[in-house]
Amino acid sequence: LASKPVVVSTWDSGVISNKAAWPVLHRGGRALDAVEAAGVAIENDINCCVGLGGNPDRDGFVTLDACIMDEKANCGSVAFLERIKHPVSVARKVMENSPHVMLVGSGAQQFALANGFTLESGTLSPDAEKTYREWLKKSEYKPVINIENQKPVRGTKGHGPFAPSFFDDGTPNHDTMGTIALDAAGNLSGMCTTSGMAFKLRGRLGDSPLIGAGLFVDGDIGAVTCSGQGEEVIRMAGSHTVVELMRQGLTPAEACKRAIERIVKRDPEKAKTFQVGFIALNKAGDVGAYAVQPGFSYTLTNAEQNGVLIKSLSYF
Numbered sequence: 592l593a594s595k596p597v598v599v600s601t602w603d604s605g606v607i608s609n610k611a612a613w614p615v616l617h618r619g620g621r622a623l624d625a626v627e628a629a630g631v632a633i634e635n636d637i638n639c640c641v642g643l644g645g646n647p648d649r650d651g652f653v654t655l656d657a658c659i660m661d662e663k664a665n666c667g668s669v670a671f672l673e674r675i676k677h678p679v680s681v682a683r684k685v686m687e688n689s690p691h692v693m694l695v696g697s698g699a700q701q702f703a704l705a706n707g708f709t710l711e712s713g714t715l716s717p718d719a720e721k722t723y724r725e726w727l728k729k730s731e732y733k734p735v736i737n738i739e740n741q742k743p744v745r746g747t748k749g750h751g752p753f754a755p756s757f758f759d760d761g762t763p764n765h766d767t768m769g770t771i772a773l774d775a776a777g778n779l780s781g782m783c784t785t786s787g788m789a790f791k792l793r794g795r796l797g798d799s800p801l802i803g804a805g806l807f808v809d810g811d812i813g814a815v816t817c818s819g820q821g822e823e824v825i826r827m828a829g830s831h832t833v834v835e836l837m838r839q840g841l842t843p844a845e846a847c848k849r850a851i852e853r854i855v856k857r858d859p860e861k862a863k864t865f866q867v868g869f870i871a872l873n874k875a876g877d878v879g880a881y882a883v884q885p886g887f888s889y890t891l892t893n894a895e896q897n898g899v900l901i902k903s904l905s906y907f
């Protein structure tokens with residue numbers, strides 16, 4: 592589907608992000624502004640996997656990771672950030688108002704406060720509190736392959752007209768949000784925002800705040816982001832790998848597939864136990880995706896497609 596402007600987000604909760612991003616693109620705005628708006632929208636929503644309402648680490652603290660990147664390889668990232676509502680916007684400030692690319696932990700929080708962000712309460716959302724109490728009974732770290740397919744799915748109301756019920760029950764779900772966009776001027780940008788794997792060790796970072804892993808943009812080639820078991824993405828520099836495959840001439844769909852095959856090949860038995868899904872967009876506006884497991888989806892919005900949910904193909 593080649594057309595511009597276009598915005599693509601991970602999962603079916605991408606309807607929420609695309610709904611926020613599209614008006615920016617539609618009025619001729621920058622892809623960078625569109626993807627930031629996408630991140631802010633999902634961080635405002637109370638859900639399991641993005642923002643302050645997300646599930647905590649094993650010690651009961653919500654720690655947030657996010658990054659953002661534009662067509663000129665300007666990029667910013669925050670990780671292990673606590674009690675700040677919009678990590679994607681802090682990441683953009685790191686990119687624009689600091690000499691650095693990445694800030695973590697208390698330093699990232701200090702930078703956020705110095706840049707006008709508010710310190711929020713550290714209490715868990717009622718749903719996260721409940722989920723955490725349940726988890727404490729066994730305290731086993733066992734990531735669920737597609738947490739967004741688990742019932743009951745909590746959070747999210749009012750995603751409005753952008754929610755065609757592609758899935759049988761029409762359930763809106765959540766997971767790490769990655770958004771990539773191509774604007775009317777032909778420029779690419781992307782962002783990724785998450786509360787990371789639920790019940791992770793304190794201090795654990797996933798792929799999502801890492802430029803080249805959870806997100807990569809090359810203004811001449813394409814933009815890629817992903818979701819799933821971050822450790823498996825980090826070890827093969829996932830999003831960067833997909834961009835490089837596109838540089839070699841593969842379509843976005845082929846490039847995602849090739850990268851997933853590489854992840855599976857490393858340990859085919861282990862691959863049966865985790866999910867990774869990539870979405871990719873090239874400079875022409877072609878979109879593709881591929882995942883290890885069934886159940887990965889993405890949301891596409893352009894002039895013709897009003898936030899349509901698409902099921903990704905998968906290895907298994």
Ligand code: SD4
Binds near residue numbers: 640785788796799
């Ligand atoms: C992480 N990739 O922290 C994230 C989690 C995720 O869907 O994508 N969940 O590893």
